[in-house]
Amino acid sequence: MSERAAGGKGTMSRFSLNQWTTKRWSVAEAVDGCVRHGVEAIGLWRQNVAEQGLDETVKLVADAGLRVSSLCRGGFLTSQDALDDNRRAIDEAAALNAACLVMVVGGLPGVAPGEPLGAFDRDLAGARERVAEALAVLAPYAGARGVRLALEPLHPVYCADRAVLSTLGQALDLAEPYPAEQVGVVVDTFHIWWDPQVLAQIARAGDRIASYQVCDFLHPLPADVLLGRGVMGDGVIDFAPLTRAVAEAGYTGDIEVEIFNADVWAADPDEVLTRVRTRFGELIEV
Amino acid sequence: MSERAAGGKGTMSRFSLNQWTTKRWSVAEAVDGCVRHGVEAIGLWRQNVAEQGLDETVKLVADAGLRVSSLCRGGFLTSQDALDDNRRAIDEAAALNAACLVMVVGGLPGVAPGEPLGAFDRDLAGARERVAEALAVLAPYAGARGVRLALEPLHPVYCADRAVLSTLGQALDLAEPYPAEQVGVVVDTFHIWWDPQVLAQIARAGDRIASYQVCDFLHPLPADVLLGRGVMGDGVIDFAPLTRAVAEAGYTGDIEVEIFNADVWAADPDEVLTRVRTRFGELIEV
Numbered sequence: 001m002s003e004r005a006a007g008g009k010g011t012m013s014r015f016s017l018n019q020w021t022t023k024r025w026s027v028a029e030a031v032d033g034c035v036r037h038g039v040e041a042i043g044l045w046r047q048n049v050a051e052q053g054l055d056e057t058v059k060l061v062a063d064a065g066l067r068v069s070s071l072c073r074g075g076f077l078t079s080q081d082a083l084d085d086n087r088r089a090i091d092e093a094a095a096l097n098a099a100c101l102v103m104v105v106g107g108l109p110g111v112a113p114g115e116p117l118g119a120f121d122r123d124l125a126g127a128r129e130r131v132a133e134a135l136a137v138l139a140p141y142a143g144a145r146g147v148r149l150a151l152e153p154l155h156p157v158y159c160a161d162r163a164v165l166s167t168l169g170q171a172l173d174l175a176e177p178y179p180a181e182q183v184g185v186v187v188d189t190f191h192i193w194w195d196p197q198v199l200a201q202i203a204r205a206g207d208r209i210a211s212y213q214v215c216d217f218l219h220p221l222p223a224d225v226l227l228g229r230g231v232m233g234d235g236v237i238d239f240a241p242l243t244r245a246v247a248e249a250g251y252t253g254d255i256e257v258e259i260f261n262a263d264v265w266a267a268d269p270d271e272v273l274t275r276v277r278t279r280f281g282e283l284i285e286v
Numbered sequence: 287m288s289e290r291a292a293g294g295k296g297t298m299s300r301f302s303l304n305q306w307t308t309k310r311w312s313v314a315e316a317v318d319g320c321v322r323h324g325v326e327a328i329g330l331w332r333q334n335v336a337e338q339g340l341d342e343t344v345k346l347v348a349d350a351g352l353r354v355s356s357l358c359r360g361g362f363l364t365s366q367d368a369l370d371d372n373r374r375a376i377d378e379a380a381a382l383n384a385a386c387l388v389m390v391v392g393g394l395p396g397v398a399p400g401e402p403l404g405a406f407d408r409d410l411a412g413a414r415e416r417v418a419e420a421l422a423v424l425a426p427y428a429g430a431r432g433v434r435l436a437l438e439p440l441h442p443v444y445c446a447d448r449a450v451l452s453t454l455g456q457a458l459d460l461a462e463p464y465p466a467e468q469v470g471v472v473v474d475t476f477h478i479w480w481d482p483q484v485l486a487q488i489a490r491a492g493d494r495i496a497s498y499q500v501c502d503f504l505h506p507l508p509a510d511v512l513l514g515r516g517v518m519g520d521g522v523i524d525f526a527p528l529t530r531a532v533a534e535a536g537y538t539g540d541i542e543v544e545i546f547n548a549d550v551w552a553a554d555p556d557e558v559l560t561r562v563r564t565r566f567g568e569l570i571e572v
Binding site: 108167241 | 394400403406408410411414441442443445447452453455479481482503506509511521522523524527
């Protein structure tokens with residue numbers, strides 16, 4: 001943890017900017033934005049890191065004294081030949097000293113987001129088994145490099161095309177064979193707010209919580225459901241019970257704001273960062 | 287059960303047409319369509335029954351020798367003043383000798399399907415408590431009239447606006463205080479296919495299964511997610527394990543095909559009925 005982070009005692013010291021919230025910004029621009037706005041942590045995306053260059057990104061975040069709250073993302077384990085790319089993702093997360101590598105495990109083999117169905121495999125139980133098998137290979141690899149995998153259950157609306165991992169309970173079942181520092185879970189309000197078991201499962205998660213991500217669930221959803229993530233307060237989620245449960249489970253790490261939203265992406269990134277920090281103060285870290 | 291139904295030993299004797307699959311048809315037209323196509327059971331909707339007239343509908347289905355596999359729907363229990371309307375729905379289900387009254391319990395108070403958010407209540411746990419309280423009033427009323435309430439968990443994508451009841455496990459928890467013949471559950475493939483606990487919960491449901499409804503989950507979803515229901519085989523669902531689990535749980539009742547889909551609704555209803563019966567024979571009652 002950087003000196004700056006360790007010394008950060010002011011309001012919102014746990015706020016982290018997931019860089020896709022300000023999607024127009026490159027890594028360098030997002031790091032600069034964090035510094036200008038007094039943000040202490042950032043969530044990075046692999047493709048943006050690749051564009052900036054891994055070594056340069058490592059230097060940028062170190063010079064800025066930023067914590068890397070997560071690297072997004074490994075996963076898509078239900079596809080063939082996913083292991084090599086995931087090993088690379090783990091190596092990148094190690095280089096960045098990221099608190100975790102977010103794992104979006106993938107959907108039914110052959111089903112692509114946004115594309116019409118072609119040849120694909122309907123065997124959902126089989127796809128879930130394949131995730132467990134890939135995890136058995138990757139968890140020790142990550143552990144040996146000091147990287148924590150963070151299994152992210154996605155909203156069931158993405159089960160076919162993005163993640164056959166649909167609930168926090170299912171993620172914890174998958175993580176159970178591994179040490180908590182090797183395999184944790186992501187609690188993302190957008191994905192889990194509806195789950196009747198969510199508070200019990202957050203309590204069960206305890207020190208497996210590797211990342212707490214916040215954004216709202218819009219209503220009505222836009223045509224592209226991926227972009228249904230709203231600024232906190234703009235949707236239907238009651239954040240207080242979720243945030244309280246995460247705190248009671250013992251999580252004290254960064255809280256990432258991650259918003260995929262056409263209007264947010266069209267707006268000025270500085271204005272967006274100001275807005276999400278204000279809402280964060282009102283609704284999350286109150 | 288009518289003589290005709292009791293005598294129906296041919297293929298697809300358990301096929302039931304939910305009338306919204308052939309949405310352009312009135313009750314009279316749908317009953318006539320069932321007779322012409324050799325269909326023995328029908329699922330009716332309250333608003334269509336009201337248009338036809340309750341007494342006339344009772345006569346039409348009796349004269350045709352059709353079983354009424356369900357009446358859709360009671361519910362929206364999270365709204366104020368829902369009880370009176372639900373008592374009327376129970377009375378109608380009794381008059382129609384429907385196998386069950388499907389209950390779509392409603393979303394967050396004040397959130398309307400398809401409409402922008404106005405004043406509403408984010409308290410999800412409170413909304414769920416309200417459902418349990420309303421059920422405590424309605425279950426005995428239904429029991430006294432020989433009507434079985436069928437709690438329908440809806441896909442979590444509808445949690446905010448249509449049903450805070452999101453999983454089969456949650457529905458069974460709600461039903462548990464009541465006799466199985468008074469409060470059952472609906473197993474609808476569209477809503478529950480993604481659930482990692484679904485097979486275990488179907489087994490747990492046992493004789494609480496009041497209705498088995500089939501349709502596919504389309505990918506990608508259309509802009510209006512309500513219309514993402516496809517003809518079996520057109521989407522991502524693997525029906526065999528679900529149908530097997532429902533059979534193993536002991537359910538021997540009608541299997542309703544219920545499809546909300548703009549293309550299906552635009553097509554000729556007779557052609558639709560032929561198509562869904564063919565797919566039913568290939569994928570459901572094989």
